[in-house]
Amino acid sequence: MKQLSTEDFSKMERIERLNLINSCTGYKSANLIATQSIDGKSNIAIFSSVTHLGSDPALIGFIVRPTTVPRDTYKNIKETGYFTVNHVTESMIADAHHTSANYAPGISEFEKTNLEEEYKEHISIPFAKGSPIQLYCKYVNEYYIAENDTIHVIASIENIFFEENLRHDDGWLQIDKGNVVALNGLDGYCLPKLIDRFQYARKDTPTKSFLK
Amino acid sequence: MKQLSTEDFSKMERIERLNLINSCTGYKSANLIATQSIDGKSNIAIFSSVTHLGSDPALIGFIVRPTTVPRDTYKNIKETGYFTVNHVTESMIADAHHTSANYAPGISEFEKTNLEEEYKEHISIPFAKGSPIQLYCKYVNEYYIAENDTIHVIASIENIFFEENLRHDDGWLQIDKGNVVALNGLDGYCLPKLIDRFQYARKDTPTKSFLK
Numbered sequence: 571m572k573q574l575s576t577e578d579f580s581k582m583e584r585i586e587r588l589n590l591i592n593s594c595t596g597y598k599s600a601n602l603i604a605t606q607s608i609d610g611k612s613n614i615a616i617f618s619s620v621t622h623l624g625s626d627p628a629l630i631g632f633i634v635r636p637t638t639v640p641r642d643t644y645k646n647i648k649e650t651g652y653f654t655v656n657h658v659t660e661s662m663i664a665d666a667h668h669t670s671a672n673y674a675p676g677i678s679e680f681e682k683t684n685l686e687e688e689y690k691e692h693i694s695i696p697f698a699k700g701s702p703i704q705l706y707c708k709y710v711n712e713y714y715i716a717e718n719d720t721i722h723v724i725a726s727i728e729n730i731f732f733e734e735n736l737r738h739d740d741g742w743l744q745i746d747k748g749n750v751v752a753l754n755g756l757d758g759y760c761l762p763k764l765i766d767r768f769q770y771a772r773k774d775t776p777t778k779s780f781l782k
Numbered sequence: 783m784k785q786l787s788t789e790d791f792s793k794m795e796r797i798e799r800l801n802l803i804n805s806c807t808g809y810k811s812a813n814l815i816a817t818q819s820i821d822g823k824s825n826i827a828i829f830s831s832v833t834h835l836g837s838d839p840a841l842i843g844f845i846v847r848p849t850t851v852p853r854d855t856y857k858n859i860k861e862t863g864y865f866t867v868n869h870v871t872e873s874m875i876a877d878a879h880h881t882s883a884n885y886a887p888g889i890s891e892f893e894k895t896n897l898e899e900e901y902k903e904h905i906s907i908p909f910a911k912g913s914p915i916q917l918y919c920k921y922v923n924e925y926y927i928a929e930n931d932t933i934h935v936i937a938s939i940e941n942i943f944f945e946e947n948l949r950h951d952d953g954w955l956q957i958d959k960g961n962v963v964a965l966n967g968l969d970g971y972c973l974p975k976l977i978d979r980f981q982y983a984r985k986d987t988p989t990k991s992f993l994k
């Protein structure tokens with residue numbers, strides 16, 4: 571196996587280091603975060619850092635780097651307190667990727683792509699139309715990560731919208747039925763397929779499939 | 783689409799809520815974190831919260847819930863300051879899942895599964911043999927997340943080991959060449975395949991593939 575150390579990282583060109591370090595932790599979720607400014611301007615941007623934090627209460631976290639793009643997302647969340655998380659499907663990947671382009675603040679990526687705003691009853695923040703799982707989230711807190719000047723945003727899941735065919739009787743959403751993609755690094759879009767689902771692991775008992 | 787709210791979540795049985803909330807944020811990385819206690823006992827446990835935080839310096843984060851399993855992982859990291867992150871391949875999923883069983887503190891999951899310890903020169907912490915991407919990481923800091931009593935561990939990547947055939951000229955590691963899996967919820971193991979890789983997004987310019 572090839573081995574690279576921190577000394578090797580420091581000698582790398584910026585783009586090579588970005589590609590290597592972004593791809594070395596494994597697959598990442600591909601989510602479009604949609605927001606609205608206090609004066610009603612929509613924004614949508616792709617994020618790969620949305621992480622499950624806990625189920626009771628239902629909490630997620632994601633990382634923003636406030637000094638770089640996407641700036642509008644963080645500003646809008648701070649203004650309104652709310653945002654939506656929308657899963658990216660195979661047919662949305664080119665548009666989802668384009669939301670990472672460096673548009674001037676206030677420009678809506680909904681206008682620059684084929685992504686369409688969808689509005690739900692009693693919710694003023696847009697969703698991404700056609701996304702098979704959509705979360706309506708409320709800003710709860712943030713933790714400043716001093717080591718690299720980023721912010722870990724903590725949010726509660728207020729509502730989950732999903733296509734009914736994804737849901738199993740025990741609450742589990744089978745994401746591959748929605749053609750949802752995963753990210754490999756900054757720019758590699760992958761389509762996962764379920765290979766097995768296992769029952770709760772018990773000590774000294776072989777792993778049992780749910781499916782077989 | 784089906785809609786569920788916080789009120790619905792609170793009425794759910796615990797397992798149904800766990801399944802729903804764990805699966806609603808999208809695909810997650812599947813990583814085995816291996817550690818060693820100060821008196822030399824090995825431990826390995828599956829995590830789905832390892833997230834890229836930044837490339838310069840190379841930083842990752844992951845979430846631990848210190849009051850539940852896997853307890854040994856966090857204790858060992860605090861004792862030695864180091865751990866390894868190992869990608870899970872298709873052939874490792876049953877054993878990887880079994881590491882989530884509730885063994886008594888001090889019991890090594892390496893002894894309870896077919897997962898094998900691998901040692902590298904000048905590193906005392908074990909890796910998972912056969913994993914195509916392995917990271918040697920150093921504990922840097924932690925942030926207590928008060929909202930649900932979890933800890934966000936921040937670590938630097940000190941060394942990356944990877945199979946050379948995964949690497950592209952621009953530093954990107956193509957993970958699907960290593961048969962690495964992603965997680966859907968707590969227990970769904972999925973095999974992703976690359977569908978496209980895009981060039982850096984530029985405003986008012988259509989998304990361009992790297993591959994076509």
